[in-house]
Amino acid sequence: MTQNDATRPAIRCNSVWQVFGSGARDHLDKALAQTGHDPEAAAQSLRGLRLVPAVQDATFxxxxxxxxxxxxxxxxxxxxxxxxxxxxxxxxxxxxxxxxxxxxxxxxxxxxxxxxxxxxxxxxxxxxxxxxxxxxxxxxxxxxxxxxxxxxxxxxxxxxxxxxxxxxxxxxxxxxxxxxxxxxxxxxxxxxxxxxxxxxxxxxxxxxxxxxxxxxxxxxxxxxxxxxxxxxxxxxxxxxxxxxxxxxxxxxxxxxxxxxxxxxxxxxxxxxxxxxxxxAKGRHARVQSVMRPVNGVIPDGPALRQDMTLEAALATCIAKYAPVPVHDAGGNLIGTVDPSDLASALQAEDP
Missing domain, CATH: 3.40.50.300 (P-loop containing nucleotide triphosphate hydrolases)
Incomplete structure (x- = not known):
């Protein structure tokens, strides 16, 4: 069935090869036929003929x-x-x-x-x-x-x-x-x-x-x-x-x-x-890439969006926790830190 304009890709590459060297096209056809169209075996055969398979069977x-x-x-x-x-x-x-x-x-x-x-x-x-x-x-x-x-x-x-x-x-x-x-x-x-x-x-x-x-x-x-x-x-x-x-x-x-x-x-x-x-994986991955289906129990907590980065989602979750103590090398209490501040310091700006 022929694809119509609405569904047809703008570009389609089917088994594209670029082989450099004398007689490349004939040698490629022969190598593919002899190897049962096995790209890896065909490329190895071409190299044995001192040809350079610069692009091998690219399909997308x-x-x-x-x-x-x-x-x-x-x-x-x-x-x-x-x-x-x-x-x-x-x-x-x-x-x-x-x-x-x-x-x-x-x-x-x-x-x-x-x-x-x-x-x-x-x-x-x-x-x-x-x-x-x-x-x-x-x-x-x-x-x-x-x-x-x-x-x-x-x-x-x-x-x-x-x-x-x-x-x-x-x-x-x-x-x-x-x-x-x-x-x-x-x-x-x-x-x-x-x-x-x-x-x-x-x-x-x-x-x-x-x-x-x-x-x-x-x-x-x-x-x-x-x-x-x-x-x-x-x-x-x-x-x-x-x-x-x-x-x-x-x-x-x-x-x-x-x-x-x-x-x-x-x-x-x-x-x-x-x-x-x-x-930093959290800057590029989204919540939808790690979320699981609801199994009957609706969890309590901050509402996240599926398109949020993992960094942003983690910062939202951490914001619900209270400040924690910070000690010096001798064990003395010297201050507190809010988990949300830790998350904010590590979070990248959205591109």
Missing amino acids: DVQSGELFVIMGLSGSGKSTLIRCISRLIEATGGEILIDGDNILEASKSRMTELRRGKLGMVFQHFGLFPHMTVAENVAFPLKMQGRAKADRVERAHEVLELVGLAGREKAYPRELSGGQRQRVGIARSLAANPDIWFLDEPFSALDPLIRRQLQDEFVEIQARLKKSIVFITHDIAEALKIADRIAIMRDGKIVQIGTPAEIVLNPVDDYVREFSKDV
Whole structure:
């Protein structure tokens, strides 16, 4: 049964492979046939031929309006995978469906049409034209579409206001900070109002403070626009902060896909567990991830919401307890501490 527009994912990847080396496609087909389509055995066979299976049998959906993060260490295959999905490089095998159409079979003219209208891209290096003003950089995709100048200018002003750069339309890239240049890159990718947005480590070159600020702004923009997004990062804190779901890659393979709470609370192996070992789990997991069904007895106590973080829920529960004494090293009473103050001191601000 064919999925209709309402239920069809924005992106569907079916057994996507990217193999580097001479004759990769023929060797991949042969390896899969010889191993009964066993991805691990096929990859091992390819390595024996001195080929590099950079992406192995990647299968997942990105739902309409979902922010899907792909993360992993350097060399895990995450950037190669997003380049396959956006067809900046040709995947060796599998299917990549965008709105139901297999883009691996699309003509060059069709891909140009998609990139000018439906697909937006932001990369780590800003790629701005130094001889163009901010507004001209942002309006450039619209110029390529043949839109009228007045229309281009109006749209450039709209998206620059959206990313917090109203008033800088006439500035040149050299006059902007790194964070401002990245905002211009984001605005340019939004100018054509794409349905699907690819971002490859867009904030990794920025200072930590600017990076956190842009993450916050990015989350706010997504809350308003509800784009279908594939976002690449190597930073687990960034992934947990912005993602609806996360795919973690290792050696070209996707090893786990889940919500931030699932990744933190239920890692599938030591590799995933290592990513999240220093994460304050209470900041990302919600009450609904640990609650149990009511078994007939309605408990007394503070009312919690299922969407509260574990930190916030714990602070609410602790607030009902009375202050406790504090002693010095000699056992002398020197003060008291309220459990709620302990919880407040440990609780992070909601992102």
